[in-house]
Amino acid sequence: xxxxxxxxxxxxxxxxxxxxxxxxxxMIVSLTLPPGETLSRAKLAKEFGLxxxxxxxxxxxxxxxxxVAVYPQHATVVTKIDVTAAQQAHFLRQSLxxxxxxxxxxxxxxMLVDELGRxxxxxxxxxxxxxxxxxxxxxxxxxxxxxxxxxxxxxxxLVRSRSGHIDRLRRLHLPTPGKAQDIVAHHRLIMDAIGxxxxxxxxxxxxxxxxxxxGYLGEIRARYPEYLRD
Numbered sequence: 001x002x003x004x005x006x007x008x009x010x011x012x013x014x015x016x017x018x019x020x021x022x023x024x025x026x027m028i029v030s031l032t033l034p035p036g037e038t039l040s041r042a043k044l045a046k047e048f049g050l051x052x053x054x055x056x057x058x059x060x061x062x063x064x065x066x067x068v069a070v071y072p073q074h075a076t077v078v079t080k081i082d083v084t085a086a087q088q089a090h091f092l093r094q095s096l097x098x099x100x101x102x103x104x105x106x107x108x109x110x111m112l113v114d115e116l117g118r119x120x121x122x123x124x125x126x127x128x129x130x131x132x133x134x135x136x137x138x139x140x141x142x143x144x145x146x147x148x149x150x151x152x153x154x155x156x157x158l159v160r161s162r163s164g165h166i167d168r169l170r171r172l173h174l175p176t177p178g179k180a181q182d183i184v185a186h187h188r189l190i191m192d193a194i195g196x197x198x199x200x201x202x203x204x205x206x207x208x209x210x211x212x213x214x215g216y217l218g219e220i221r222a223r224y225p226e227y228l229r230d
Contacts, residue, residue: 009049016050020058028067028078029167030133035080035227039068067164080229083221086166087214093159093166094210097143098203100150101190105199112149113195116142120187127180135180136171142187166213172220172227173213182212 010019024044027033044055059076062068066085070076104112119142126135140160147156173179186209193202213220221228 015054016048017054017057017061020044020048020050020054021061024058024062025065025067025164028062029164029171030136031168031171033078035078035168037078039076039078041076065161065164081168081172081227082165083169083217083228083230085162086169089159089162089166090210090214092162094206096152096155096159097146097206097210100146100152101194101202101206102199103150104146104194105197105202108149108194112145113191115145116187116191116194119145120184120191123180123184123187127184132171132174132180136167136174139183139187146190168227169217169220170213172224173216176216179212183209186212 010016024033024039033039039059041052041055041059044050045052048055059068059070063070063076066079066082068076069079119138123135123138123142126132126138144156147153147159186205189205190202190209193199193205
């Protein structure tokens with residue numbers, strides 16, 4: 001298992017288990033902890049400086065999202081990317097975001113477009129730097145801003161809890177030449193359609209944007225067969 005660095009130290013003023021969950025989830029989604037990786041509770045407890053209880057609680061939350069498989073008295077293993085689960089998560093997200101961008105194109109606060117533009121500028125910077133982890137974080141920020149502006153924050157939490165498999169597919173696809181630039185371009189189309197109050201154009205931009213990775217599923221499967229399961 002990959003060692004945790006000092007940057008993984010926890011905020012002692014906050015509950016430990018949710019922080020461990022978030023750190024491990026980020027490492028799984030970014031493929032720092034790839035499918036098939038074995039996680040040692042004892043090693044995690046030592047590296048986070050915690051007892052076994054918060055580690056167990058964090059791993060159980062990851063198990064609920066099907067990002068790890070917990071085998072009692074044996075091992076905890078990062079799951080393979082479930083293609084069916086990824087497809088279902090895509091369907092859920094697209095269904096919600098089509099309605100969210102329509103709502104926002106019809107009515108939104110004036111500051112929204114500026115906020116989206118700043119996030120897109122960050123994405124452009126990270127794409128140029130080849131910092132895919134930061135790029136993905138900014139990508140999530142862009143979509144969270146849409147949900148928040150539409151008053152649908154709880155739905156974003158639902159989408160995120162179902163997105164581990166599709167997000168890992170996206171992470172595998174992201175280094176493909178031109179992919180990050182395509183994402184930025186799609187985000188600009190969504191932003192512009194919202195800003196000019198064109199709901200049909202906003203929805204079409206979302207369809208194009210969210211269909212990208214699954215359209216290359218065959219290529220991803222051929223390159224990373226050991227990471228995927230049907």
